[in-house]
Amino acid sequence: MVGQDASVGAGTVEFWFEFASTYSHPAAQRVEALARERGVPVVWRPFLLGPIFAEQGWNDSPFNLHPAKGRYMWRDLERICTAEHIPWQKPTRFPRNGLIAARVAIAAEGEPWLADLVRALYHANFAEDREIGERNVVADVLASLGHDAEGWLARSETPETKLRLRDQTDRARSLGIFGAPSFTAAGELYWGHDRMEAALDHAADVSAA
Amino acid sequence: MVGQDASVGAGTVEFWFEFASTYSHPAAQRVEALARERGVPVVWRPFLLGPIFAEQGWNDSPFNLHPAKGRYMWRDLERICTAEHIPWQKPTRFPRNGLIAARVAIAAEGEPWLADLVRALYHANFAEDREIGERNVVADVLASLGHDAEGWLARSETPETKLRLRDQTDRARSLGIFGAPSFTAAGELYWGHDRMEAALDHAADVSAA
Numbered sequence A, B: 001m002v003g004q005d006a007s008v009g010a011g012t013v014e015f016w017f018e019f020a021s022t023y024s025h026p027a028a029q030r031v032e033a034l035a036r037e038r039g040v041p042v043v044w045r046p047f048l049l050g051p052i053f054a055e056q057g058w059n060d061s062p063f064n065l066h067p068a069k070g071r072y073m074w075r076d077l078e079r080i081c082t083a084e085h086i087p088w089q090k091p092t093r094f095p096r097n098g099l100i101a102a103r104v105a106i107a108a109e110g111e112p113w114l115a116d117l118v119r120a121l122y123h124a125n126f127a128e129d130r131e132i133g134e135r136n137v138v139a140d141v142l143a144s145l146g147h148d149a150e151g152w153l154a155r156s157e158t159p160e161t162k163l164r165l166r167d168q169t170d171r172a173r174s175l176g177i178f179g180a181p182s183f184t185a186a187g188e189l190y191w192g193h194d195r196m197e198a199a200l201d202h203a204a205d206v207s208a209a
Helices: A024-038 A048-053 A065-084 A099-107 A115-124 A135-146 A149-156 A159-174 A192-209 B024-038 B050-055 B067-083 B099-107 B114-124 B135-144 B151-155 B161-174 B193-208
Strands: A013-017 A041-046 A184-186 A186-192 B013-017 B042-044 B181-186 B190-191
Touching: A013 B135, A024 A041, A024 A065, A024 A115, A024 A192, A041 A099, A041 A115, A041 A159, A048 A159, A048 A184, A065 A149, A065 B190, A099 A115, A099 A135, A099 A149, A099 A159, A115 A135, A184 A192, A186 A192, A186 B067, A192 B114, A192 B193, B013 B193, B024 B042, B024 B067, B024 B114, B024 B193, B042 B099, B042 B114, B042 B161, B050 B067, B099 B114, B099 B135, B099 B151, B099 B161, B114 B135, B114 B151, B135 B151, B190 B193
Parallel strands: A013 A041, B013 B042
Antiparallel strands: A013 A184, A184 A186, B013 B181, B181 B190
């Protein structure tokens, strides 16, 4: 059993994502449609995998540290995106630093357009090969959605926002999260895009019970 | 693209398993029924993950090296086995040495009862908590299926059988295999119990084309 955020209902799925994570791309693009079909609310939870990987002794993505696994992942992801009709091209740089994007997403928690922003940032990285680790690229994505880019970037850089991202990463760790995407629902943890439906089904079952 | 064994047709799935591997248990129990539904032949390929893990610098299962991942895996596997009605209990020792079992399975390649034997060995390890790393337990499983246990164990211990297992492990590595279960079909590699249906569907599509 993993701890539920007291502020979200038992029938809610918390969707944990890291902007550098490849499999978080199809998850981010698909989760809302699948959740809607089941009547399950989704709370978007940006966090950082870097500190969690560092505790495991990794200073890079496991897909770079283990080349056979990396080669497989790129092909597997291509197959998934093709099957799900999700735009995709292999980025020329991997992983990209998700810190700026994660801070903006934390600053925008609760905004009705947060999910659109997250999807647009994943699209920029994994479909347009844009350097989302750079402030001006994140600003451009914000502006393309009609938001006040400098205002949101300023909010993302306050000590309070930075602390909230650290706290959210600590909470991810305390929930047993070790990779992304992850999903928590009614005391259960699910890891990977391929467990997304199971997490949503579990939340729907709990709601129906 | 991964290399196809010239001796198997393009519409055939090769199922790569390691007896120590937890997720190979549900894969072994389910693969034939799912393949039959699709009219896809399956060739069973025992191999050893130990030498492949050792090249990655691991001297133990990644589920033991990374405790959060290990805790998650045991719960995830329990959920899968419950959902699929596969008998399961957490073994008191993990991983168990699959060498003797793999050599027997290699010796029995081509036998019509190979799949039954493999399923029985996984059941012994992951449902009955039996020490399949020991020769007498493998002998007992062989005998319980009506086979000449000492005869098959003797065949499993010949230099030729040992070499065949090494060659098969080398072939797994050359196909890009880095974990178990894996599936190869018509030039594609799939890793994990959760990719089994995709592998079978790909083989069926290739056959229908």
